[in-house]
Amino acid sequence: MKDITNNFLETIEPVYTPGIIKFDFDRFDAAIKAAVSELSDEQLDNLEYNDIKDEFTRFNSLLTKLETKRKEIAKVYKNPLTEFESNFKSSKEPLKEIIDKLRAKRDEIDEHHRMLRVDHVRSVFEKKCEFAGIDKDTFKDKYDGYSLKKYFKDRKIELKTETIEEIDALVLAEYDRIEEHKANIEMIEEQALDYELPAEPYTRALNNDAPLVEIxxxxKMDRDAAVERKQQVEAKQKAEAARLAEIEAMAKQSANEEIKAVNAETGEVIEKSKPADETPIKPVEPYKIDISLTFHGGEKQWHQFAKLLEDNFINYEIL
Structure with a gap:
């Protein structure tokens, strides 16, 4: 490639030669101040119309002359700048085009090198994950970050020692986290088995980042609630069994000696035996009375009385 280090393009630059504009502002300001002082509002009120016209013409002509000269000077200064900017805008276009082409090519090469570094980082992470027995894609969101040149040896697709140590620390921390999570899952499953609870709701809570202590x-609270419910069910069953046993005992005690069996729930005679020469016993006719009851203990007392009627197989009707 041609060496352009010291050629014309490397050294050319615009040259500006400043001009000098001479004007005695101090004397100008003093003269204006003196003239203005002679024309106060009170003095203006005392001037004749023609005198006012003369003064106006004199000062206005002075300002017009100075503004005309200023514009002439400004034009002399401005024209070269306008011409320079116009020519520079046209001449720089080919230079901008080659710069854009070089930039695109540079970016293309930089991106290629970056992808090589990303691929190398990916390979390093995947190998270390495989060795640790964890998912190889665990750290894929970190590939781009570690693809920066500062993590690589100079002009080599090889990570610095400190970078590898940093990656090792990340992989080890993830391995420890996974092992701890597995241990927590096992602890929950064992506890669930011991408590006779399903493990899935609690392992799901752990996977949703709920603290193990809270789980x-x-x-324990769910186990205690389950035990309490079980005890209540058993107590209810025991009470029901005792009630049925009491009914059966009462039925046996009040039944005729010839009655062999009584339904424990209804009191109905299941089987009878009688001597062959004994006159058959007529069935007892239901006895019905109409009564009016007043429960001074309120509705609770009525419910207690109703239960007593039901326990003794007495039918009732509320009118």
Whole structure:
């Protein structure tokens, strides 16, 4: 490639030669101040119309002359700048085009090198994940970050020692986290088995980042609630069994000696035996009375009385 280090393009630059504009502002300001002082509002009120016209013409002509000269000077200064900017805008276009082409090519090469570095980082992470027995894609969101040149040896697709150590620390921390999570899952499953609870709701809570301590606490509360419900059911069943046993005992005690069996729930005679020469016993006719009851203990007392009627197989009707 041609060496252009010291050629014309490397050294050319615009040259500006400043001009000098001479004007005695101090004397100008003093003269204006003196003239203005002679024309106060009170003095203006005392001037004749023609005198006012003369003064106006004199000062206005002075300002017009100075503004005309200023514009002439400004034009002399401005024209070269306008011409320079116009020519520069036209001449720089080919230079901009080659710069754009070079930039695109540079970016293309930079991106290629970056992708090589990304691929190398990916390979390093995947190998270390495989060795640790964890998912190889665990750190894929970190590939781009570690593809920066500062993490690589100079002009090599090879990570610095400190970068590798940093990656090792990340992989080890993830391995420890996974192992701890597995241990927590096992602890929850064992506790669930011991408490006779389903493990899935609690392992799901752990996967949703709920603290293990809170999960174990909730499991104990659920276990205690389940035990209490079981005890209530057993107590209810025991009470029901005792009630049925009491009914059966009462039925046996009040039944005729010839009655062999009584339904424990209804009191109905299941089987009878009688001597062959004994006159058959007529069935008892239902006895019905109409009564009016007043429960001074309120509705609770009525419910207690109704239960007593039901326990003794007495039918009732509320009118």
């Amino acid at each position: 174990l606490k909730q499991m």
